[in-house]
Amino acid sequence: GAGVSQSPSNKVTEKGKDVELRCDPISGHTALYWYRQSLGQGLEFLIYFQGNSAPDKSGLPSDRFSAERTGGSVSTLTIQRTQQEDSAVYLCASSSLSPRSTNYGYTFGSGTRLTVV
Amino acid sequence: QKEVEQDPGPLSVPEGAIVSLNCTYSNSAFQYFMWYRQYSRKGPELLMYTYSSGNKEDGRFTAQVDKSSKYISLFIRDSQPSDSATYLCAAVKVRGGGADGLTFGKGTHLIIQP
Numbered sequence: 001g002a003g004v005s006q007s008p009s010n011k012v013t014e015k016g017k018d019v020e021l022r023c024d025p026i027s028g029h030t031a032l033y034w035y036r037q038s039l040g041q042g043l044e045f046l047i048y049f050q051g052n053s054a055p056d057k058s059g060l061p062s063d064r065f066s067a068e069r070t071g072g073s074v075s076t077l078t079i080q081r082t083q084q085e086d087s088a089v090y091l092c093a094s095s096s097l098s099p100r101s102t103n104y105g106y107t108f109g110s111g112t113r114l115t116v117v
Numbered sequence: 118q119k120e121v122e123q124d125p126g127p128l129s130v131p132e133g134a135i136v137s138l139n140c141t142y143s144n145s146a147f148q149y150f151m152w153y154r155q156y157s158r159k160g161p162e163l164l165m166y167t168y169s170s171g172n173k174e175d176g177r178f179t180a181q182v183d184k185s186s187k188y189i190s191l192f193i194r195d196s197q198p199s200d201s202a203t204y205l206c207a208a209v210k211v212r213g214g215g216a217d218g219l220t221f222g223k224g225t226h227l228i229i230q231p
Contacts, residue, residue, distance in 0.1 A: 004160070042123075043205065045220070106163065106219065108153075110158070110159055111159075113158075
């Protein structure tokens with residue numbers, strides 16, 4: 001597609017339930033990132049996939065969070081046993097260019113707004 | 118201390134004014150700097166990207182990086198109501214052949230009054 005697609009756009013779930021958030025990056029983009037955006041907290045890095053390398057999971061806040069990327073394309077972020085503090089907008093971004101390129105930058109999706117009640 | 122600091126605002130200015138948005142960073146490993154604009158309920162979109170110290174201009178927007186003082190600025194000339202949005206600065210380190218995730222400031226909420 002023309003941009004990064006995320007689904008669902010909104011998700012309301014009960015505390016304790018598991019949720020799956022999907023990201024469909026721009027075709028051919030080798031790098032994929034997940035960020036979390038909370039009110040007053042800015043954008044928080046969660047996880048980074050680059051090609052076939054092992055993902056950088058250093059930003060995942062707890063072991064309830066996991067992500068995978070199948071076939072180097074679509075990615076799924078899973079949150080198990082959701083808590084109210086997980087409520088936030090989850091943003092996915094993809095990039096194909098080296099940071100040394102003059103056009104380097106990430107393309108973000110519109111995000112999934114997660115509300116845990 | 119966060120690695121990238123940014124005043125959240127809100128910053129309110131009249132239409133036509135010159136806007137100055139700023140960030141500071143603490144980690145000398147940051148090599149690339151970006152400004153993103155985010156409208157309500159949308160993802161951030163890349164506005165400007167800079168590598169070295171100095172200025173980069175694109176239309177009404179000028180990005181400035183001063184690595185000696187670890188200071189990043191975005192100037193908007195002839196500001197328009199459509200510029201009202203949250204502006205996020207971001208920095209990235211490069212290790213080996215790839216990049217770490219972007220480190221963002223909290224974003225400054227800008228309001229241009231008609």
